[in-house]
Amino acid sequence: MTNEVANTIAQQLGFALRMIGAKNLLAHQDGLSFRIGRNSSGINHIKITLDPSDTYSMTFTKVPSTRQLCAGKEPKTVASVSGVYVDAMKRVIESNTGLYTSL
DSSP states (O other), X not given: OHHHHHHHHHHHHTTHHHHTTXXXXXXXXXXXXXXXXXXXXXXXXXXXXXXXXXXXXXXXXXXXXXXXXXXXXXXXXXEEEEEEOGGGHHHHHHHHHOOOSOO
16 A cells, blocks of 8 residues: 555656656655755655545655764754645645746
8 A cells, every 4th residue: 555655646746746856755654755856945855645534744844964964963844734635735845845846
């Protein structure tokens, strides 16, 4: 079931994943997480989780570099949005990161 949910989320985002520079995609038990390209808000990690209500929860995080993590700096959650429907996922990504998800 893990890969099914992650694959579904990736298909729903489609080309938007390339537009935001998504890499290191990781399937979770109930969702998908990935790193994104540089943006004005400094967010570099997004986690999307499927909720029982058939909506999504999205967490936007600033994850420090490996060197900073070793020095004791912790990841910082910038925003968490829940109750996101499929057709609103791209808008939520754009509004939190400032990156465009379509041409």
